[in-house]
Amino acid sequence: MFLVLLGAPGAGKGTQAAMISRKVGLAHIASGDLFRQAVEKGTELGQSVKAYMDKGMLVPDEVTIQVISERLNEPDCQTGCIFDGFPRTVEQAKALGKTLASQGKAIDKAIYVEVSDEELLKRLGGRWICRQCQTPYHEVTSPPRIPNKCDECGGELYQRSDDTEETVKERLKVYFVQTTPVLDYYRAEGKLVKVDGKRGIEEVSEEIIDVLGLKSVKAK
Ligand code: AP5
Ligand code: MG
Ligand code: ZN
Secondary structure (H helix, E strand, O other), X not given: OEEEEEOOOOOOHHHHHHHHHHHHOOEXXXXXXXXXXXXXXXXXXHHHHHHHHHHOOOXXXXXXXXXXXXXXXXXXXXXXXXXXXXXXXXHHHHHHHHHHHOOOOOOOEEEEEEOOHHHHXXXXXXXXXXXXXXXEEEOOOEOOOOOOEOOOOOOEEEOOOOOOHHHHHHHHHXXXXXXXXXXXHHHHOOOEEEEEXXXXXXXXXXXXXXXOOOOOOOOO
């Protein structure tokens, strides 16, 4: 099963993709995480994407499509995966459709996680993420069990450099102009499913699993 998670910055795409990935055993492909890891490692890719990310602008389509295509070729994605933060332009959505079609595959569903602007700002303002595995936490709604330590891997938590008030404003603007057309793209293909993202993390994830007709494997 190939899924796309859509939603504004802070809607909970990363949170939900990680949960669904754990619950149903699908690989999680997050364009933003791949870019941030490249920035942390100081690779050529990292150097080329950093300025865009810091300004809240999209990385050019060619670069993004290339990075995702390489990740999609890895063995864990052959029978399905969850895309988080990609596609973000209609151009990217078309490229993804073509790549999958050339392998006899297709996107099954695009889940749109809907959250109000006011709530998005609250979520991004209190977010901390793991430097090693990128798991997101929130000071108020989902703090780590041990302060400043990732529950999943023990990694150190930090605040993203693009979570400043000014950059968040720019990211929301970019989202409305460049990414909302992707919702229409999947709606026209009959694949868009809207989920109410305002509720608690666990409730949202159960609804997604439900609408997909999947069964969750309960953690021990
Ligand atoms: P990216 O990393 O994709 O960021 P984004 O789209 O702005 O989305 P976020 O990661 O900020 O939000 P999220 O929806 O994942 O929310 P989260 O789960 O963390 O992209 C960053 C940059 O990379 C872009 O600006 C661009 O430069 C570049 N880029 C990436 N992909 C690209 C592409 N395809 N094309 C071009 N450029 C690209 O949750 C947010 C917070 O809320 C957390 O603290 C979380 O704990 C909390 N929370 C989550 N769910 C709930 C809930 N239900 N209730 C209460 N709190 C919740
Ligand atoms: Mg994210
Ligand atoms: Zn971690």
